[in-house]
Amino acid sequence: MDTLVDIVLLAFLAVSAIAILRLRDLFAMAMMFGLFSLISAGLFTTMDAPDVAFTEAAVGAGISTILILATLAQTARREQSPARRRVLVPLAVVWITGAVLIYGTADLPGVGDPAAPAHNHVAPHYLQESSREIGIPNVVASVLASYRGFDTLGEVVVVFAAVVGVVALIGLRRRPPGVVEGPAALSEHDVLKVIAKLVVPTILLFALYVQFHGEYSPGGGFQAGVIFAAAIILYALVFGLDAARGVIPPKLLNVMPATGALIYGGVGLVTMLLGGNYLEYDRLAADPQAGQHLGILLVEIGVGVTVSSVMLLIYFSFAERGRGKLRDDGEAGP
Amino acid sequence: MIAAAILAILVTMVLAVIRALLGRTVYDRILAVNVFGTKTVLLIAALAFWSGRPDILDIALAYALINFIGVVAVLRFFEYGAAEGDEVQGK
């Protein structure tokens, strides 16, 4: 049954990827893109990777699709046919590259082969020693936050750098006073408003559960941060940008990405001051396992703060820019 | 027996994907993607029981949330009467 689900989902993926390639209506393409992400997240679930599926569902199907839609609202809704069609050269390049890669798979071990090199180096150590050294059941969380903690710090800094890039490019412009918000498309959907009021707090609560239960079930700072941001984005979609920006004071939101990264890095410095190595959580408490718990908790909070505020800042930048469009030329944009 | 449920869900997903590809109007596509999303939620719930690891039910919950937000986002940015070309009139 697992194989069947696997094959059907992979076939769906290929079909929707071809649809993304062929659709000229970019709104339809964005929808197929959301579908593509949903399917791939389902695939990760069948391949025993719930943490990855969680992240892909929240990030790929949620945030990426919303960002593509927001961009389309500010650029063009249809793809134009180019004057001369480039087909032959790209096709040749793609077929040759694909053939070489397929040839390369001949040497790869089969999927699920226990003798594969990937299963015989560090992975057994993580799986066997994690419960003794770290003391939490979710091995993905223990590898993420403890064994490879320094690597994850790097990822958090990359996410921080990305938001600096986005804000530098399309920044948070101050709106001139007296400009009112453009017509909100969803303002007359009363049913949606009521349901959104019920749903948004539930999502926020769920985000907290994901954040703090990540040691025992799929979840953690990355997923929780994205879900938290998604709840506020839903609020912004239904009640307008100004209402959503009132939820978190802009000054606080602007310092949150850096704060999260600093919490993460600060934990490392504290462990050094306590006489250990960088991010060696054992030193944080008398009992090494308690120290690991505390360290992972703090680090995941740092990740959650950074990721949620970064996603929100990116969305607000796009939406604010789109509103500027509406005022300038009244043409595109919500 | 859960296998039967998984099969039924997969069949429904195939039908929804075909509708999403055929489209006609943008709204048909949104509808098909929405149906596909709820079916994925059910598929994950069923798979959780099939594999005996109910931990992964959390993912089904996250899915349901994101699916809803996705539909609202599409409508928000699509606005009213904004379709160009043949997409809306096609019947």
Next chain:
Amino acid sequence: MSFLAHFNYYVAIILAMIGFYTMISRTNLVKKVAGLNIFQVSVFILFISLGVLDGGTVPILTETHTLYSNPLPHVLILTAIVVGVATTAVALALAVRIREAYGTVEEEQIQAKDDQP
């Protein structure tokens, strides 16, 4: 048997090539970003496939299971997804700026405007 054992790799490569083709043959910048994302997902699938273990289960330790899939690719891909969306956001922000500066996001028209003295 060998075909089924390698099936995931083949689909990952097909997806990568569809994404690659979208990037080099289409001129619309937003579509190129979508192609880049397809390519990215194909790499994710390849990595997660490498972590699957026959008879293994979700890498959350319990008393009833002894075989677990490899957690390392999960960690790498989990962070890669979040970094991926951050870079996608930068690319889309660039597209928005290009549209403001050139009035279009089609590569050919941008080139044509650049070529004008």
Next chain:
Amino acid sequence: MSALLIDLLSWVLIVVGGAFGVIGGIGLLRLPDFFSRIHAASLTESMCAPCIIAGLMLQSGMTLVTVKLVFLVIFLFLTSPTAAHVLAKAAIHGGLDPGALRDADAERRG
């Protein structure tokens, strides 16, 4: 005895839910215009999901899993009809005519 009964009931619910799902899918694919499709999709949808999830609940008994399933079904029950409602409203605003099919039918019959 009661264990067998609960098992039986759960299977019946799951099969009925699956059947509703497939019927909704066929309707989504085969019906002639958007408003009849949304009817098929959302009506059967709100039968399919609760049936299957109720079946799974009976399988899991009184555990944390059931609590999660309850949340799931409440959430789906709130959002799924809302999405359908918003979609239909947006389609009407977007210029789709709910009566188009009936008018065409009347015209054909003369």
